[in-house]
Amino acid sequence: MTMDAHPSKTLAEFAATLEPKAIPETVLRRAEELFVDWFGSALAGKGARPVEAIESLAREMGPEAGEAEVLISRRGTSPYFAAMVNAAASHYAEQDDVHNGSVFHPAAVVFPPALALAQSLGRSGEEFLTAVAAGYEVGIRVGEFLGRSHYKIFHTTGTAGTLAAAAAAGRLLRLTPTQMLDAFGSAGTQAAGLWEFLRDAADSKQLHTAHAASAGLAAALLAAKGFTGAKHVLEGPQGMGAGMSRDADPSRLTDRLGSRWALAETSFKYHASCRHTHPAADALLHVMRQHGLEAEDIARVRAYVHQAAIDVLGPVVEPQTVHQAKFSMGTVLGLIAVFGRAGLQEFETAFRDPRVVAFRGKVDMVLDPEVDSAYPQRWIGKVVIETVDGRTLSGRVDEPKGDPGNTLSRTEIEEKFRRLTEYGKAATGEEVDRLLPRLWAIAQAPRVARFWE
């Protein structure tokens, strides 16, 4: 591999000059699906305390009108505040998408600034999706560049997310490559987000996406006005890699730009639980369907997992809250066994259902060398079940539901969308009926208009 002497510039140039015709058809169709999936997550944030606090801040500090739409409240304001609130809202239910290799949630930081600017500038749906692709390709590569040491302290969705937002916004503003590099400089020098809040279960997660989306958008708007930024904000000796990582790898910034589409590697979240539970949940579902089993037919489940799953899920023995239940392997498999799914509603209403609690006691986790060595590139699910009638049945899923090789169908995305909007009480079934066809047709829209008018 030849070293790129100025990877920030190469990446900025790519984002600024990306054209729809350069993007494969399958990638554009996947972008549509990620858009619909994101929109549902944004609506699911309605009514959530931290999200409504940010919306209240936006009402007090921002303008009362504008072409950019706050999806949960259906009001218009400036792109800055629409991006801020929509980003906070879409990261709340933890059902927004994820890119495995970069451990980065692109949708929550890319769609909010892109939608806000597309609406206020009246850009076409095609230009909107192109900007979204620029945001995904940039953000994922910045996340991969920052690496594992970064993720130990920093919430990559907050930090890399600021660059992702700037790239998407910059493309909609039609920045030149030089201006896009300025936007990257102004975004990178505002990039922030620390994991420390997790210890106190504080509200920062929504603030991180809100901040990334609004600061990245501001960086792009400033670049359009001639405001300059550092030219090596990612790889420079006083840049993000130097200050916020110990294993930053600049070669990742430009990895197969234009031929590898990181957007299409992004996973939909299917279950509403910690992602470390998903492979086993899918494997269990597979065995139960294959053999026509009910929850009460099962005597014991062994889930064969990677070490990180044991580290994260092991401490949760008897979950006391919905949030903890999402980190309990026994509860997740219990919901799957009893209801056939582990969605937002099941967690809210049934994590203490006696049938689920009983099933929880039948579940063990076992470290599996094959599963562990494949992680994190591949998340393999393996379970072995003992039935009440004495059979031993095993199941295996090589890619959890939602990963690119086992993706959600458009019907499944719509079903998820309906569950998310019911959860947030953000739209009626009739409104969703009218909304979904418009969302699916985004690529054909001559102008991205407001959805709630």
Added chain:
Amino acid sequence: MTMDAHPSKTLAEFAATLEPKAIPETVLRRAEELFVDWFGSALAGKGARPVEAIESLAREMGPEAGEAEVLISRRGTSPYFAAMVNAAASHYAEQDDVHNGSVFHPAAVVFPPALALAQSLGRSGEEFLTAVAAGYEVGIRVGEFLGRSHYKIFHTTGTAGTLAAAAAAGRLLRLTPTQMLDAFGSAGTQAAGLWEFLRDAADSKQLHTAHAASAGLAAALLAAKGFTGAKHVLEGPQGMGAGMSRDADPSRLTDRLGSRWALAETSFKYHASCRHTHPAADALLHVMRQHGLEAEDIARVRAYVHQAAIDVLGPVVEPQTVHQAKFSMGTVLGLIAVFGRAGLQEFETAFRDPRVVAFRGKVDMVLDPEVDSAYPQRWIGKVVIETVDGRTLSGRVDEPKGDPGNTLSRTEIEEKFRRLTEYGKAATGEEVDRLLPRLWAIAQAPRVARFWE
């Protein structure tokens, strides 16, 4: 020293409960002086390209009216955008104050959110100055906590400044100690600012103060709405110290809280040049006045300096721009010798004046062990002059002009104010005549009102 198990909390409690009567009279008077000094710097940013770009962003993204004042444009808007623009403006002329030990510029990040909230909430001048003191005490200690390794990569005024802004804003919002700790959490997780931009002489410096002021203000506003934050965002294992420093010292966070007033340690900037030139400039001025010398009486000047001065100033031999001239020891001493001062106007109009250029060639820097070992706690100035008529005269200044032991008189602060407003063309002499008495009387104001109505 006993270790404080929760220094973030102790600091938050101090900021939330600080009362005017707990602050010594001399400290409050110094706060007034720092306020007048800051106001002049804010006006000096008028017309500067990066500042006007941020003001243009604020006009497009923020509300058209409000009680918080943008000082350069005299318009009202929401506190968020007034804080953002005033912070950008006041860091432009590089004449805003500095705290030596923390290498932190408090005024540019503390006064903007404090003034914006005091105006919009109608707080008294006394409460405003109390909040300002909270901001200085918090921000300086956070800067000291983050230490030298942090400053190598991060612009402390951007990072520690976010906490300083949150503290000042939180005090004006009358947050409880618990809410103030939440505000610190939300501020710390947004703290950002990288030195990488310096390499390209990019515009990020103004963005750093703008971001710190607005993000810190937002953190405090969110805390008032019940939005929670990390409780150990400074000293925790995934907090700012862990992620952004290698020599973070938590004991600095609570250093003599309530007895040591870091606000009163803050220095006014007198000359408009790099601060490493100030000690020698003062020593030269001292000798010239003592002996009644003119520039043409001097054959040679040796400036005895600390190593950092040689590192920073050494490379500038023949300055090509105003900005470079501020880093040329010969030019600074030449302006002092010819005009008796090295202010904004002198740099703008005369850094290439033949008399200044001629003087520049007579100046050398020499590393001095005493000066070097006293640095950075003390910035000693020493010069030895050879006169045309064969005399050797030496001068020494133990604290440069503007440091607490050699502070500016109120008359000198007013003179500096007038020079700054002339530079920015932000106010006429008559307007300044009306403005200054109101600024000096801030402590007596029953409500902090707008200044330009």
